Amino acid sequence: MSVRFTIAAAATLLTTLLFAQNDTVSTDDVKVPQEAVVVLSPTQGHQVAGTLLLKQTKEGVRVTGKVSGIKPGKHGFHIHQYGDLRDPQGKSAGGHFNPEDTKHGGPDAAKHHAGDLGNITANAEGTATVDKLAKGLKLHLIIGRSVVVHNHADDLKSQPSGDAGPRIALGVIGLADIKQFNVTSASK
Ligand SMILES: [Cu+2]
Ligand SMILES: [Zn+2]
Numbered sequence: 001m002s003v004r005f006t007i008a009a010a011a012t013l014l015t016t017l018l019f020a021q022n023d024t025v026s027t028d029d030v031k032v033p034q035e036a037v038v039v040l041s042p043t044q045g046h047q048v049a050g051t052l053l054l055k056q057t058k059e060g061v062r063v064t065g066k067v068s069g070i071k072p073g074k075h076g077f078h079i080h081q082y083g084d085l086r087d088p089q090g091k092s093a094g095g096h097f098n099p100e101d102t103k104h105g106g107p108d109a110a111k112h113h114a115g116d117l118g119n120i121t122a123n124a125e126g127t128a129t130v131d132k133l134a135k136g137l138k139l140h141l142i143i144g145r146s147v148v149v150h151n152h153a154d155d156l157k158s159q160p161s162g163d164a165g166p167r168i169a170l171g172v173i174g175l176a177d178i179k180q181f182n183v184t185s186a187s188k
Contacts, residue, residue, distance in 0.1 A: 032056075033139050037176035038147045040067060040169040044088035048169035052130060052147060053178055056139040063134065067120060067149055067169070068127040075122065076154030076164025079115030079134070083144045083172035090167030093146045095160060106156035107135070115142075116162075119154050146170050 033056070040050040050067035067075075081094035096104060097115030105112030114137055120128040149169040154162030 033143055033175055035176055035178045036173050038171040038173050040171040042169050043090045043167050046168040060133050060135040061137045061139050063132040065130045070122045070126050072122050072124050074119040074153035076150035076162055077117045077120045078148050079142055080146045080148045083146045090170045093148055093170050097145055104160050104162055142173050145173050
């Protein structure tokens with residue numbers, strides 16, 4: 001074996017090892033995501049605020065949190081296709097997340113969009129406590145999309161989106177390390 005060949009082989013081996021090491025980097029943001037956060041922003045003319053936490057569970061994605069600054073009663077609440085907040089009315093978020101190309105419905109209906117989470121209900125002070133389960137959903141499929149709150153109730157049957165009226169708040173579903181960043185202390 002020539003010296004030149006040996007050096008070339010050694011260089012190749014070194015490169016392979018370096019890249020192999022890069023391939024096995026183990027940080028949370030390259031694993032299949034288990035948790036995410038949504039910070040809601042109001043659309044033009046609205047005063048909505050809220051933070052939602054999303055967690056992957058065996059049953060699906062659990063969505064918890066609070067939404068304030070909405071009128072008392074029911075408000076349509078969905079995962080929309082895009083995490084695009086450019087439009088002041090929230091229209092750039094697209095329609096309901098619907099990878100199976102099915103019809104709109106309530107989350108417990110036999111057929112509904114994957115993004116159909118039904119309604120959240122605000123109390124007399126205009127605050128809704130959210131605790132929803134998107135059954136069967138995988139969190140990694142919705143990272144980079146959005147959660148939208150509507151001004152009216154989702155009737156769970158009208159097509160294509162439950163007749164829930166204008167979008168009053170929305171936020172992007174972003175990767176998060178919930179334990180490391182305490183939302184309660186951060187929101188003070
Ligand atoms: Cu919606
Ligand atoms: Zn829908």
